[in-house]
Structures are given as C-alpha cells and as structure tokens.
Amino acid sequence: MKLEMSNIAFTRLQRECKEVVTNTEIAQTGIMIEILNESLTDIKGQIRGPPDTPYAGGLFDLEIKIPDSYPFSPPKIKFVTKIWHPNVSSQTGVICLDILKDQWAASLTLRTVLLSIQALMCSPEPKDPQDAVVAKQYMENPALFKSTAEFWTVRFARGKSGENEDYKSRVEKLRDMGVREEEAISVLSCNNWDLNKATVYIFS
Amino acid sequence: MEQKSEEPSSSSNENKKEEDSARFECNICLDTAKDAVVSMCGHLFCWPCLSQWLETRPERQLCPVCKSAIDSSKVVPIYGRGGDSTDPRKKIPPRPKGQRTEAPPQSFPGFQWGGGDGVGGGNVHFSFGIGIFPLSFVASWFNTPIAGFGANFGGGNENQQQQQNQPGTSAAPGSHQYQEEEYLANIFKYIGIFMLIWLLFV
Numbered sequence: 001m002k003l004e005m006s007n008i009a010f011t012r013l014q015r016e017c018k019e020v021v022t023n024t025e026i027a028q029t030g031i032m033i034e035i036l037n038e039s040l041t042d043i044k045g046q047i048r049g050p051p052d053t054p055y056a057g058g059l060f061d062l063e064i065k066i067p068d069s070y071p072f073s074p075p076k077i078k079f080v081t082k083i084w085h086p087n088v089s090s091q092t093g094v095i096c097l098d099i100l101k102d103q104w105a106a107s108l109t110l111r112t113v114l115l116s117i118q119a120l121m122c123s124p125e126p127k128d129p130q131d132a133v134v135a136k137q138y139m140e141n142p143a144l145f146k147s148t149a150e151f152w153t154v155r156f157a158r159g160k161s162g163e164n165e166d167y168k169s170r171v172e173k174l175r176d177m178g179v180r181e182e183e184a185i186s187v188l189s190c191n192n193w194d195l196n197k198a199t200v201y202i203f204s
Numbered sequence: 205m206e207q208k209s210e211e212p213s214s215s216s217n218e219n220k221k222e223e224d225s226a227r228f229e230c231n232i233c234l235d236t237a238k239d240a241v242v243s244m245c246g247h248l249f250c251w252p253c254l255s256q257w258l259e260t261r262p263e264r265q266l267c268p269v270c271k272s273a274i275d276s277s278k279v280v281p282i283y284g285r286g287g288d289s290t291d292p293r294k295k296i297p298p299r300p301k302g303q304r305t306e307a308p309p310q311s312f313p314g315f316q317w318g319g320g321d322g323v324g325g326g327n328v329h330f331s332f333g334i335g336i337f338p339l340s341f342v343a344s345w346f347n348t349p350i351a352g353f354g355a356n357f358g359g360g361n362e363n364q365q366q367q368q369n370q371p372g373t374s375a376a377p378g379s380h381q382y383q384e385e386e387y388l389a390n391i392f393k394y395i396g397i398f399m400l401i402w403l404l405f406v
Contacts, residue, residue, distance in 0.1 A: 008232075008233050008253070011233065011235060012233050012234050012235070015234050015235075016234070069260070071232060071233075072256060072257055072260045073260070105266070105268040105269070105271065106231070106232040106253070106257045106268040107231040107232060107247075107268040107269045108268075109234075
C-alpha cells in the first residue's frame, strides 16, 4: 500500500513539475519551482512579489517538502527568504495558511498552492496571524508596516527599489555594536524602529 | 504522456489531444481516471484515489475539488467501452455499484404470482385479490426467505440466490435489514394463517 501511495505521489509530482516548468503562462504569474532531488521530496519554490505590494520586485524562495502521503496530506511549505508579513513568522518563515493545514484538498497542486501564497502576500489576514508582532504593527501602524516590509524586501528578497536611508543608518548603528545584520533588522522591526528600545532589548 | 509517443505528428494536434485527455483526468492523481467514479457534484476521480482521500479524513467527507459533502455510497461509477481486464471488485474497498431502477412490472393488480422474479425488491410478497385470494396467498407463502420452506418447493432456493446477486434488490444475508425483512415476512405469514382460520370457522 505504501509503495502504491508514493507511486501516486511520484507520478503526480512529475506532472505537476512539468506543468509549472514548461507552461509560460504560469511563468508570467511569477511562480517557479526547481527540483532538488530525484525522489521529488525536496523542491524549491520561488514567488515573485506581487506588484502594488511592499513585496513588489522581490524574489521569495520557499522550501517545499513532500510527505509520503502526498497528495492526501499537504506539502510542507515555508519561506526561506525572510519576509515581513502578518501570516508568516519573521523568525522561521512558517506560513499560516488554511489550505496548508486542515483545509488541504487533494485536488490542489504545487501551482495552486504557490498562487495562494502569492495571494496571501497581496492580502494579509491579521486576524489569524502567524507572527503576532507583525500583525499588531499591520493593524496599528499600516504606514510603518509598509515601509518595514519594503525594507525587508530590499534587504532579503533582492528587491531593487531604493532603501530607506533612515532605517539603514539605524541598522548600521546596531551593527557597529557587534549585532548581526539579520538580528539588527529583526529587532528594530519588532520595536517599530525605535533604536533605544532595540538596544535595550538586545543588551539586557 | 502516452499519447505523445503514439502521435508524433504536429504539435498543435498533440496539444489538442493532451487537452482532450485532461478532461478525463482524475482530480487527485492527475492521471487518466481508472475505475472512474463521478461525485454528485460532478467531479471525476479514480475510485482508489477517492476512497483513499475519504479514508484519510473520515470526519470531513468533502469533495477535494469543490468541498461539497460527498458520500462514497452516492458516487456514480463510469463504465466506458474499454476498460482494464482486472476485476475492480478485487480492489479494496470495492467500487460502489451503479444504481439501477427496474422498469415497472407489467401485471394486473390483484394477480401476482409470488414465485416470480421478485419485481419490487423485497422477499415479502403478500397480495390480496378477492377472486383468487387463496391461490395468491399460498404462492407468496412459498416465497418466504426461510430456506427450509423454499428448498421444498421447486427452485425456491435458487430464486433466492439470484436475487442476492442482483445489485440493490435484496439485503445481504446476515445483515440487519435481512433480519428485519425475515421478521416482517413471518408476521405477515401468521396474520395470513389467522385470517384463513377466521374465514373458515366464522
């Protein structure tokens, strides 16, 4: 039975990968996948940040792990590229999306799941957050959320828009104190870019 | 993919063929549906794929495509002209049977030979016709599902077995429904005997 199941998974994944790799229409939506091993259990996904969002211009890598029971249980997907989003952990990249949990359906494919994640990037759901700090900022200070998410896109997702000079200088100050860049950005973002609070948080 | 090797001609033809076959692909394994079944909401699956999907979440029996409620006893099997040579019933669980409705019987009311082929489904045959009442009563009596009776009256047992093989016409022996039917048949029989005695002596 187990052999048969993974057989279904394997042939299905072959089709799915072929669909995403060869279809030019799908490529235009900004979704790509790359096969990492022959057994198709590890796949790299990539989503282009949707236009008119703070993620525009960024390229976000995702780690896709296919369980033995696929497609009867969902693939395990998380962001590898750091992203500032209410439904994604700013620390681990874990995604809070119902179709990746209890709302999974066997007819969903890698393509539709990646499209759903892209849609989630367009319209966050702060009422069902993965990262409470980000969600709080999103609801209480939307402008600050937007500039922070943009800064993260430029720094971590190879975004090309200009960097916020103010934020950049604060990160540099923390780095001069010997803090790693990633940690500096993360702590500053969580403290609404208040340098004093961030310093106290790190050194206390 | 198989179509490709068969038809190495023009690419547009190939695309069209691929599109055509995609219409008959299982929504779960994305391959051409084998032992195909269709849900009441109209979505096509391989029976092994769908039954496995329903098995993995017994508390939420939903169509994987449209999330409407789905019942494994209410999916319709699709029989094409071709089909694989293996017996689908050997697969576990077996594919649900199609739901057939028999054409209405062409007989006169009040005149029903109980020894017939069991049109209408149950094992209980009890008909009252004024003119030939005793005759039809006796005939229906012979058709009761008690093996001891049936065996004595020419082919009664055989008839019963045929009924069991017909999909949907009779409850499986040993099942709850079968016991109920047997019980009902007995009650009707005793009422019949009582009325016969009553008619004779009053």
